[in-house]
Amino acid sequence: MLDLSLWRYVLGSLEAGQPVHLTHVAWHSRHSPGTTGASLAVVGSGESWGTIGGGVMEAELIQRAVAQLTSWTPQEGVRLEVRELEHRRKATRGERSGLFCAGQQTNMSYIVGPAQALVVRRILELMESDEPGWVEVGPEGLRLDETTPPELPPLRFERPTHATVLLRAQLLNWKRVAIIGGGHCGLALSRVMAGLGYTVTIFDTRADVFTLQQNAFAAHKIVVEDYADAGALIRQPEWTHVVVMSADVDSDIRGLLGVTRLEETKGPFPYIGVMGAPAKLARIRSALGEAGIGEDAIARLYAPIGLKMTSNTPEEIAISVAAEILQERERLFPFTAAPSP
Known part of the structure; x- marks a missing residue:
């Protein structure tokens, strides 16, 4: 539900006078091709x-959607539909999806009419500015809540009851990465992480470095006088x-000092990693210890960062780092672990 391009498509259709049939995956189990929030x-x-x-x-859903849109009128309402699908030849819990890849998913579908273009436009504004808000879907259709603070898990689904809200999804992206260093590796990692759906913030002390200027993938590009200032500027x-x-290496040390000192007052970041060879990392650990950073905080560092693989170019390093972040995701954020079917 955090796909900006999808909401832009919805808004363009509504503003052209076309109603839109929307479907969200409200829940999925392991092995399901549809994932929660898709x-x-x-x-x-x-x-x-x-x-x-x-x-x-x-393909079947698109056919159903076209048929419903053909006969839909604004007076008819949202046509809310919840379907529990199983990806097996023999379904035991819900409908057969027609796929045989195992797993289950619950799809929630409804129709949004042109009258709700203002709501969709505000959804887009919040997403584009990286501001909090909640999308709510229920029998009354699509609504927006801007009063409730962001929290995890970012999506909640209640199976149909008398509730007025069945699906509640957070607009502020919980998948976030802050990169301290806007050089070639920072640019490559920004590209990969943005492509994986992460909100990227990148810091550098050099406003004129071309790799920072060319970085179109970071939602936030921040120039600091001292890398030690970056930690306090990281949102969420x-x-x-x-x-x-x-x-x-000295800039790496300053950046690490900023984030590890912030942990002492605001709690730990889920993941802090630094790139480097063994000699460089030994110097970094020594400098952090001399600056008063505790042994536990130093031991929690991912150093060297990334999965072990032959990675020499910025693009290869970015893939290695991104793979480690994905590998650690279920451990760091347990709600992302889909249950077994």
Whole structure:
């Protein structure tokens, strides 16, 4: 549900006078091709944007959506539908999806009419400015809550009852990475992490460095006088992976000092990693200890950062770091672990 391009598509369709059939994956188990939060928008022509898992399941959903849109009128309301699908030849819990990859998923579908263009526009504004808000879907349709603070887990689903809200999804992205160092490696990692759906913040002390200027992937580009100042400027630190990859070892030390000292007052970051060879890392650990950083905080560092693989170019290093962040995700954020079917 955090796909900006999908909501832009929805808004463009509504502003053109077309109602949109929206489907969100409200829940999934392991092995399901559709993952919680995935979304699909369909208009009356059959054109679609996004995906809820693909294959014959999605093709059938698009057909259903077109049929519903053909007969829909604004007076009819949202046409809310919840379907529990199983990806097996023989379904024991819900409907057969037509796929045989195992697992289950629950799809929630409804129609949004042109009258709700203002709500969708505000959703986009909040997402584009990285501000909090909650999308709510229930029998009354699509609503927006801007009063409740962000928290985890970011999406909650209640199976149909008399409740007025069945799906509640946070707009502020919980997948976040702060990169201290805006050089070639920082640019490459920004590109990879943004492509994985992360909100990227990147810091550098050099406003004119071309790799920072060319970085179109970071949501926030911040120039600091001292890398030690970066930690205090990180939004949602309790959700944010910190990656230190500046131009020199002294700058790495300053960046690490800033984030580890912040932990003493605001609690730990889920992940702090630094790039470097053994000799460099030994110097970093020694400098942090001399600056009064505790042994436990130093021991928690991911150093060297990234999965062990041959990675020499910035792009290869970025893949290595991103892979480690993904590998650690379920341990650091247990709500992301889908249950077994």
